[in-house]
Amino acid sequence: xxxxxQNSGPLSVPxxxxxxxxxxxxxxGSQSFFWYRQYSGKSPELIMSIYSNGDKEDGRFTAQLxxxxxxxxxxxxxxQPSDSATYLCAVKKAAGNKLTFxxxxxxxxxx
Amino acid sequence: xxxxTQSPKYLFRKEGxxxxxxxxxxxxHDAMYxxxxxxxxxxxxxxxxQIVNDFQKGDIAEGYSVSREKKESFPxxxxxxxxxxxxxxxxxxxxxxxxxxxxxxxxxxxxxxT
Numbered sequence: 401x402x403x404x405x406q407n408s409g410p411l412s413v414p415x416x417x418x419x420x421x422x423x424x425x426x427x428x429g430s431q432s433f434f435w436y437r438q439y440s441g442k443s444p445e446l447i448m449s450i451y452s453n454g455d456k457e458d459g460r461f462t463a464q465l466x467x468x469x470x471x472x473x474x475x476x477x478x479x480q481p482s483d484s485a486t487y488l489c490a491v492k493k494a495a496g497n498k499l500t501f502x503x504x505x506x507x508x509x510x511x
Numbered sequence: 512x513x514x515x516t517q518s519p520k521y522l523f524r525k526e527g528x529x530x531x532x533x534x535x536x537x538x539x540h541d542a543m544y545x546x547x548x549x550x551x552x553x554x555x556x557x558x559x560x561q562i563v564n565d566f567q568k569g570d571i572a573e574g575y576s577v578s579r580e581k582k583e584s585f586p587x588x589x590x591x592x593x594x595x596x597x598x599x600x601x602x603x604x605x606x607x608x609x610x611x612x613x614x615x616x617x618x619x620x621x622x623x624x625t
Binding site: 434443444445492498499504 | 561601612615617618
């Protein structure tokens with residue numbers, strides 16, 4: 401079992417719809433969770449961080465964390481073609497200062 | 512402007528040569544990291560440093576070396592012992608303990624070894 405798992409996609413969504421991305425992790429003691437967006441050929445850009453159970457909203461993005469079920473999700477509302485990218489989930493485990501990254505989910509928003 | 516710079520953007524080398532990738536940050540972050548990304552894959556940690564003059568191996572350190580002589584700089588050397596060095600190399604920094612260990616990335620160096 402991978403430490404951080406994501407569906408590789410592609411997740412195809414029509415413009416204006418909601419894109420829903422999921423990420424599961426294996427270390428129950430994990431404390432901090434991050435979503436990065438990576439455009440093709442570019443470096444990852446931090447878009448959301450979440451540390452406690454529940455929802456956190458930032459513009460069109462909502463991160464949801466459920467520590468009991470060990471998953472974190474990202475919702476992108478009113479998806480735009482410019483949201484087409486790979487989204488990486490990253491988790492900080494209980495011990496150490498490192499982040500562990502999932503393989504990423506590729507999102508395609510079709511006009 | 513505060514940020515992380517990596518140079519060069521593209522690097523081409525012949526097999527058997529060592530090559531050093533530069534990473535500089537002016538964010539006053541204590542911790543710095545090197546990752547490798549292969550096509551269609553996530554990020555794999557090579558080395559990281561939480562303080563000057565100290566660094567630890569990540570998950571795939573074999574064939575790589577680093578130094579941390581200054582807080583701002585964390586160069587990575589890809590040695591001839593690295594069997595598959597062609598990849599996209601990403602440097603990141605963070606301030607552990609603040610903001611939950613968020614890491615910020617440089618623009619990356621794409622290394623091609625033939």
